Amino acid sequence: xxxxxxxxxxxxxxxxxxxxxxxxxxxxxxxxxxxxxxxxxxxxxxxxxxxxxxxxxxxxxxxxxxxxxxxxxxxxxxxxxxxxxxxxxxxxxxxxxxxxxxxxxxxxxxxxxxxxxxxxxxxxxxxxxxxxxxxxxxxxxxxxxxxxxxxxxxxxxxxxxxxxxxxxxxxxxxxxxxxxxxxxxxxxxxxxxxxxxxxxxxxxxxxxxxxxxxxxxxxxxxxxxxxxxxxxxxxxxxxxxxxxxxxxxxxxxxxxxxxxxxxxxxxxx
Amino acid sequence: xxxxxxxxxxxxxxxxxxxxxxxxxxxxxxxxxxxxxxxxxxxxxxxxxxxxxxxxxxxxxxxxxxxxxxxxxxxxxxxxxxxxxxxx
Numbered sequence: 001x002x003x004x005x006x007x008x009x010x011x012x013x014x015x016x017x018x019x020x021x022x023x024x025x026x027x028x029x030x031x032x033x034x035x036x037x038x039x040x041x042x043x044x045x046x047x048x049x050x051x052x053x054x055x056x057x058x059x060x061x062x063x064x065x066x067x068x069x070x071x072x073x074x075x076x077x078x079x080x081x082x083x084x085x086x087x088x089x090x091x092x093x094x095x096x097x098x099x100x101x102x103x104x105x106x107x108x109x110x111x112x113x114x115x116x117x118x119x120x121x122x123x124x125x126x127x128x129x130x131x132x133x134x135x136x137x138x139x140x141x142x143x144x145x146x147x148x149x150x151x152x153x154x155x156x157x158x159x160x161x162x163x164x165x166x167x168x169x170x171x172x173x174x175x176x177x178x179x180x181x182x183x184x185x186x187x188x189x190x191x192x193x194x195x196x197x198x199x200x201x202x203x204x205x206x207x208x209x210x211x212x213x214x215x216x217x218x219x220x221x222x223x224x225x226x227x228x229x230x231x232x233x234x235x236x237x238x239x240x241x242x243x244x245x246x247x248x249x250x251x252x253x254x255x256x257x258x259x260x261x262x263x264x265x266x267x268x269x
Numbered sequence: 270x271x272x273x274x275x276x277x278x279x280x281x282x283x284x285x286x287x288x289x290x291x292x293x294x295x296x297x298x299x300x301x302x303x304x305x306x307x308x309x310x311x312x313x314x315x316x317x318x319x320x321x322x323x324x325x326x327x328x329x330x331x332x333x334x335x336x337x338x339x340x341x342x343x344x345x346x347x348x349x350x351x352x353x354x355x356x357x
Contacts, residue, residue, distance in 0.1 A: 145288075146288050146291055146292050146295070149292055150292060150295050150296065150299065153296050153299070154299065178283075179285075181283050182283025182284070182285050182286070183283035183284050183285055184283075184285055185285045185288055185289060186285075189285065189289055193289070193292055193293065193296065193336075
């Protein structure tokens with residue numbers, strides 16, 4: 001049975017597009033047929049993160065307006081034949097499509113794919129309403145910061161008001177060292193506030209920027225800790241039970257001593 | 270003792286407690302949508318009603334809006350200085 005998952009956050013810049021791309025890759029590597037849909041019309045970026053920007057001929061708005069067939073607009077990933085991108089239009093705006101059209105589009109995509117991942121734009125307006133229109137469930141991405149968590153709380157309320165099932169949380173840019181010294185909220189702090197189930201923690205790592213520079217999501221790199229975090233999220237999304245979290249606090253001598261003494265609040269992804 | 274050890278290791282001493290407290294306050298007030306002066310006058314009126322029945326210690330009264338599973342709750346703790354019912 002195929003499923004449409006919308007990746008949303010409210011606040012911009014917390015890692016929605018990175019998460020969408022990496023989950024697309026990780027789910028496709030597990031043998032699923034996956035399409036990632038860039039719903040950020042006017043500010044497309046998913047094509048760049050996936051390194052597919054030079055292959056775009058048609059986009060989502062062309063499909064909706066009937067200027068091309070859906071298959072013509074889908075771009076096959078150069079590294080994985082199971083992964084496809086439906087790019088957003090760059091020269092139009094959010095009002096170029098409506099939720100009803102999005103629902104139809106997603107229904108069509110679900111016929112041919114196991115997973116449809118929708119990368120939602122920041123904000124709570126038309127772009128958000130379009131993005132959640134065809135979704136079966138939502139992933140809310142946040143970072144361990146006051147502003148991002150506040151917006152995540154708002155988005156969770158809106159997802160629930162739209163009668164989608166309870167969303168699942170991805171905590172991005174997690175810094176174990178800051179958590180250990182009490183300068184960053186840990187997993188339990190965030191979950192206490194947002195009160196939705198966790199689906200993964202992604203460490204803050206330079207790899208993410210290098211991957212974006214190259215247009216190769218970290219999930220393609222077997223040795224990447226960020227890639228591994230996303231691979232584990234993909235396993236959880238596929239219903240694999242009790243996927244362990246990665247130990248993130250490979251700290252120095254004192255953090256190891258603290259951990260042995262059970263004093264450390266450090267994290268795992 | 271554990272507290273001392275924790276203090277020594279700097280745990281719970283960092284800025285995250287401040288972040289958490291600010292967030293909790295923010296989320297409640299984002300939902301409730303009352304101005305601080307409206308909340309203040311609600312408190313005053315509630316105190317007035319209670320004071321009609323029992324003698325209360327106004328200075329020790331504590332009102333808080335907090336987020337709970339089902340939504341936002343108004344939690345208050347009002348010390349009663351004399352329980353004898355007053356003539357209404």
